[in-house]
Amino acid sequence: MPFDTRTFSFSNTDLVVDPYPAYAQIREREPIHYSTMYGGSWLLFSYEDAVALLRDPRLTNNRATLPIKALPEHQRGEFDEFVAFLHTWTAFREGEQHTMRRARLNSVFRALTPTRVTEVAQQVTDRLIDSWEGREKVDLVKDFARPLPAMMLTSLIGAPQHDHAQLDHWSDQLAYLFGTSALTAEDVRRAWDGAQELMTYLEALAAELTGPGNHGMLGELLTTGGPGYDFSVAEACAQCVLMLFAGIEPSRHLIGNAMMALHRFPDQRGLLRNDPRLWPAAIEEFMRFDPPVQYIGRLAAESFDYRGHRIERGQPVLPYIGSANRDPKQFVDPDILDIRRRGRHLSFSEGVHRCIGAGLVRTQTTVALRTLLTRIPDLEVCTDPAPHWNAYVGFHGLQSLTVSVPNITPAAMTTAR
Numbered sequence: 381m382p383f384d385t386r387t388f389s390f391s392n393t394d395l396v397v398d399p400y401p402a403y404a405q406i407r408e409r410e411p412i413h414y415s416t417m418y419g420g421s422w423l424l425f426s427y428e429d430a431v432a433l434l435r436d437p438r439l440t441n442n443r444a445t446l447p448i449k450a451l452p453e454h455q456r457g458e459f460d461e462f463v464a465f466l467h468t469w470t471a472f473r474e475g476e477q478h479t480m481r482r483a484r485l486n487s488v489f490r491a492l493t494p495t496r497v498t499e500v501a502q503q504v505t506d507r508l509i510d511s512w513e514g515r516e517k518v519d520l521v522k523d524f525a526r527p528l529p530a531m532m533l534t535s536l537i538g539a540p541q542h543d544h545a546q547l548d549h550w551s552d553q554l555a556y557l558f559g560t561s562a563l564t565a566e567d568v569r570r571a572w573d574g575a576q577e578l579m580t581y582l583e584a585l586a587a588e589l590t591g592p593g594n595h596g597m598l599g600e601l602l603t604t605g606g607p608g609y610d611f612s613v614a615e616a617c618a619q620c621v622l623m624l625f626a627g628i629e630p631s632r633h634l635i636g637n638a639m640m641a642l643h644r645f646p647d648q649r650g651l652l653r654n655d656p657r658l659w660p661a662a663i664e665e666f667m668r669f670d671p672p673v674q675y676i677g678r679l680a681a682e683s684f685d686y687r688g689h690r691i692e693r694g695q696p697v698l699p700y701i702g703s704a705n706r707d708p709k710q711f712v713d714p715d716i717l718d719i720r721r722r723g724r725h726l727s728f729s730e731g732v733h734r735c736i737g738a739g740l741v742r743t744q745t746t747v748a749l750r751t752l753l754t755r756i757p758d759l760e761v762c763t764d765p766a767p768h769w770n771a772y773v774g775f776h777g778l779q780s781l782t783v784s785v786p787n788i789t790p791a792a793m794t795t796a797r
């Protein structure tokens with residue numbers, strides 16, 4: 381596929397389905413690429429540059445304004461309140477303000493023991509698979525990958541399980557904002573509406589979480605006097621909005637992308653069947669091979685020269701981790717799925733903003749995929765209808781994936797637990 385760097389745009393449908401050949405071309409020719417995205421940004425395609433600049437203090441994650449930058453200047457003022465809300469997220473703070481907030485978030489994640497996460501993941505996974513009784517085919521995205529992380533996080537946050545579809549809907553409205561640069565004012569309005577409705581819901585929930593007992597992640601966030609920063613009720617709820625948005629969307633794509641990868645490389649599925657000890661390494665390889673988050677956003681905090689390019693203060697710098705993970709200078713035969721591979725992918729980012737939910741994702745995805753393939757060993761991806769991919773690549777994943785589900789083994793009889 382000829383690749384035109386002047387029109388580098390990820391609303392191009394060929395690139396959305398399979399961006400990797402285009403990445404390979406541009407990484408070879410012009411690994412540091414100036415694009416008109418967001419009114420002028422630097423896109424990084426090599427592993428080396430992605431790591432170097434993700435760790436570089438001259439770049440900042442204080443980028444709550446980034447989605448709004450995609451709009452014409454005269455429309456931006458309408459969203460000042462929304463930008464102020466995004467600025468309360470730990471993800472968009474820097475320096476000490478980030479460290480203090482992250483320390484409190486870390487304590488919340490520490491309270492989530494692997495046993496608790498495994499238990500919730502197993503319940504949710506089995507419940508979803510049990511509901512397929514009598515069916516020959518299911519949509520693995522709609523009937524599994526999509527609801528699973530929302531059900532997990534609803535439980536872990538401390539909200540009633542039956543509200544998961546509503547929470548998912550609101551967080552979905554936000555996710556679109558961070559998956560593409562082709563935004564309209566209407567898209568931003570929808571995201572802000574979703575965020576406000578989610579905040580109203582969470583603040584009502586917070587008001588009910590009183591007295592001793594386990595009140596989930598929201599309860600932990602509201603606890604004062606622990607390590608790091610004491611969040612106000614509104615700030616604690618805003619961190620839950622962040623975690624729902626940051627957690628649900630990529631986790632669901634990881635499950636779908638991993639299934640597609642195993643479909644393309646059936647020998648690797650055979651290896652997993654023969655040796656379940658390979659699961660942890662397999663999850664890392666699924667993350668490397670087809671990462672749900674394809675690029676990360678940063679802004680230049682100051683003007684500086686980098687490898688012969690002048691990066692001006694305020695310009696977005698976007699490391700394409702989807703490309704970095706396939707850099708042949710870093711990984712041998714990068715376009716091959718090899719679950720015995722070793723090496724550090726960038727799919728959870730690098731540096732101080734590295735994903736805080738990585739442990740949760742690893743446990744959740746292992747339980748989900750392992751249970752799926754243990755309870756339905758003959759599960760196969762169907763080619764009719766063909767898998768349908770997301771329309772934007774920021775969050776790279778499937779909208780639907782039909783699979784056949786013959787001979788579902790009852791939960792109690794499998795050894796995946």
Ligand code: HEM
Pocket residue numbers: 441470471472482533622623624626627628630631632634672673676677727728729730732733734735736737738740741
């Ligand atoms: C497959 C699933 C996931 C992927 C691929 C993923 C990926 C990422 C990436 C690439 C970043 C770094 C962004 C940056 O450097 O600016 C990040 C940050 C973050 N992630 Fe995840 N994530 C996943 C799941 C989760 C889950 C389940 C949660 C929480 C429940 C979560 C919470 C966060 C938070 C709070 C941050 C911001 C951390 C900070 O700035 O200090 N993520 N994630």
